[in-house]
Amino acid sequence: MKEKTLNKKRKRLIFRTAMLAVMIGLVIFAVFSSLNNDDAVIAEGEKAPDFVLKKFGTDESITLSDLEGKGVMLNFWATYCEPCKDEMPYMEQLYPEYKERGVEILAVNLDSTNIVVEKFMQQYGITFPVLQDKRGEVMDLYKIGPIPSTLFISPEGEIVEQVTGELTLSKLEGYLEQIAPE
Amino acid sequence: MKRITCECGHENPEGAVLCEACGKPIEENQHIDGNDDQKLLNMRYDGSARRSKTYNRTFVDKVWNFFSSVKVGVWLIVITVIASAVGTILPQEMYIPPNEDPAVHYRDQYGLFGQIYYQLGFHNLFSSWWYMILIAMIGISIVVASIDRFFPLYKVLKKQKPKRHETFMKKQRVFGKTEDESVDLELFKKNLRKQRFKVYEQDGHLLAEKNRFARWGPYVNHIGLIVFLLGSLLRFIPAFYIDDFVWVREGETKVISGTDGEYFIENKDFILETYDESDERFQQALLNQGGPVPKNFQTDAVIYKRSESSLPGQEPELEIVKEASAKMNKPIKFDEYALYQASYQLNEFSEMTFKVHDKDDEDTNYGEFTVDLSEPETVYELESGYRIEIQNYFPEYEFSNGEPVSVSRFPKNPAFVFQLYPPGESEPETSFLGIGANIDASGENEYKLGLVNFDVRDVTGLTVKKDYTLPIIAIGGAIFMIGVIQGMYWNHRRIWLQPKENGVWIAGHTNKNWFALRREIGKAIEGTNIQEPVDQYEMEK
Incomplete structure (x- = not known):
């Protein structure tokens, strides 16, 4: 009789624990998914999805997966975006040094007319590769919301950091340092 | 902690208020339902042994009992209702003008109250973590409270003599x-x-x-609620639910957002029809309205699917999935997606034709050229020997600090800096040309460029939807209603x-x-x- 009661109590405890665990699991799932949705970005620590884009002003294409072993800074920008323009000189300034050290800067442009981008590149003297994403596919792939938006990808191809908004010179340098191969 | 044997011989579980078999009040448990000798019996749950009232030892039990309490449940609902009401005082973030920083917007528009509102997260209330946790706690409370009440009540009604x-x-x-x-x-x-x-x-x-089955109504109702909540929870999983938006210009082929780059849409034509003002049936109503009234919004489109081999960004190999029209409430459906006509913008510039003429005489014409605004050429050679170079192009220009800049990539208000080389000359004449602006840079130009013609195109806005949660939510709603009817009408x-x-x-x-x-x-x-x-x-x- 007593054993029966004890047994029942143990069963009840297991049942309650299981029910609460399942429900709390669901809650945690819901909260996390909604927080991720808000940021509308690909999660940090994930593998950067592969893509291939044409390099501006050439017939050459760049495939992300070909750059494995190098750190990659992926910058989404457009000529009509003021903060994007402001950070361009910083990227240009740091590019030669970090290129030596195995970091590539890819600037994915979201303008729709070539001439606008060409003029801009001339004016700013940009030497790092500017890629064309005319159909907005890569932007969609990386779930980019407002620009400028910059992703820093490790030599192993993992997203280390995602920054939305303008970068300062020192911040940029810090991030580039993080993804530079040993 | 012992089972209680009633004088009728029935053995009751711990915590029973009334004997399950004969209904005799069990003396030591009368406080649970607040019975006293002078009053009628409290017949709630037939005096069955609700565990939450008696059994309270481990941490898990304490959590369980917290959620089991109806008082807690009601308070959770009250707090949620108040929070929801506060969330409707000012517009939610998704309804403020796009591209505006919410931090600034709420402060500027609504002052100190707006700033507090923003800082407390009410601008995004319905997806904020604490609101979701409130809803989730209500969900847990419903499940736990139902389990704790249904089973004892079921047992006591089955065992009654x-x-x-x-x-x-x-x-x-x-x-x-x-x-x-x-x-x-x-x-x-x-x-x-x-x-x-x-x-x-x-x-x-x-x-x-x-x-007796009417007593199960509330529990059936709760099952419906839980199914409903689970259905809305599934909306966070892209495999079940996608709600996205895509703008496509006429003639443009674009990836459909939310489809992982798998599908593309080409906008063949956007049609906006209005009610005929010469039709007698509508005349009076249109007069009252004081303007044209749209009758139909329609996008004629081609849906393509990317063949599997190519990487995103590569010139895609596209296969036609279907050609169809999206109208209001009549979406284009393909595979698991539906495209709903949701918005439009009319008359965006697509082409502009200019002519070269003498500065002082607009009737002269030294040749014309047409600029495709989505892809302008750098140089236009005219048959008459004139050469025009585009030095700069601003799809949507504005002056900022005296300099023209473009604020978007869409040719809504295009402007150009042209360099005109007359035949045989190596020194160009520079001029700035936009809608309502024709500026001679040096002031010494002999020629002038003039707009002679332009073409426009429309932009359509489509909502991209995939929704497998709706049937689940509908089933939840139906179960909910069955429970209500069951408990209300019997x-x-x-x-x-x-x-x-x-x-x-x-x-x-x-x-x-x-x-x-x-x-x-x-x-x-x-x-x-x-x-x-x-x-x-x-x-x-």
Whole structure:
């Protein structure tokens, strides 16, 4: 009789624990998914999805997966975006040094007319590769919301950091340092 | 901590308030339902042993009991209702103008209150973590409270015996004593059965019961709510739910957002039809409206699918999936997606034709050229020997600090810096040309460029939807309604009869609608010599 009661109590405890665990699991799932949705970005620590884009002003294409072993800074920008323009000189300034050290800067442009981008590149003297994403596919792939938006990808191809908004010179340098191969 | 054996011989679980079999109040547990000697019995859950009231030892049990409490549940609902109401005072973030920083917007528009509102996260209330946790706690409370009440109630109603304890009888709300030897029990039973009561007998004691299933209504209702909540939870999983938006210009082929780059759409044509103003039927109404009224929004489109081999960004190999039109409420459906006509922008510039003429004489013409605004050439060579170079192009220009800049990539307000080389000249004439602006850079130009013609195109905005959660939510809603109906339209009624030496006692209980119960008792005792019982609750008052 007593054993029966004890047994029942143990069963009840297991049942309650299981029910609460399942429900709390669901809650945690819901909260996390909604927080991720808000940021509308690909999660940090994930593998950067592969893509291939044409390099501006050439017939050459760049495939992300070909750059494995190098750190990659992926910058989404457009000529009509003021903060994007402001950070361009910083990227240009740091590019030669970090290129030596195995970091590539890819600037994915979201303008729709070539001439606008060409003029801009001339004016700013940009030497790092500017890629064309005319159909907005890569932007969609990386779930980019407002620009400028910059992703820093490790030599192993993992997203280390995602920054939305303008970068300062020192911040940029810090991030580039993080993804530079040993 | 022991099971309690009642004097009728039934063994009750710990925490029972009334004996499951005979209904006798179990003395040491009367505080649980707040019963006292002077008052009627509290019949909530038939005095069954609700664990939450008695069993409270480990941490898990404490959490469980917290959620099991109806008081906690009601408070959670009250807090959620208040929070939701506050969330409607100012517009949510998704309704403020796009590209505006919410931090600035709320402060500027609504002052200090707006700033507090923003900082407390009310601008994004319905997806904020704490709001979701409130909803989730209500969900947990519903599940736990239902489990804790349904099973004991089910058990107690299953174990009840017709033979009740005297105290139980006396303390029912409807109770009556009849002192008469000539009571016709057979007729009483017959009358009860006529009213669709089920009659149980035990040693001459009677229990007549109907509509017990109405007691399960609230629990069915709760199951519906839980299914509903699970359905809305699934909306966070892209495999079940996608809600996205895509803008496509006429003639443009674009990836459909939310489809992982798998599908593309080409906008063949956007059509906006308005009601005919010369039609007599509409004239008066249109006059009242004071402008054209749209009748149809339509996008004629081609849907493509990317063949699997190519990487995103590569010139895609596209296969046609279908050609179709999206109209209001008539989406284009393909595979698991639907595209709904949701928005549009009319008359964006697509082409502009210019001519070269003398500065002072607009009627002269030294040649024309057409600029495709989505892909302008760098150089235009005219047959007449004039050469025009585009030095700069601003799709949507604005002046900022005296310099023209473009604020978007869409040719909504295009402007150019042209360099004109007359035949044989190596020094160009520079001019700035936009809508309503034609500026001679040096002031010494001999020629001028003039706009002679332009073409426009429309932009369509389509909502991209995939929704597998709707059937689940609908099922949840249906179960919810079934539960409500079950509990609302049927009442659980019980009538007990106890034989006495010179007469009978009868008592009645229902979960609602006491008047109808008394009427049914009235009909059942017709011609049986049983006296009409009284409503002791009304007498107490």
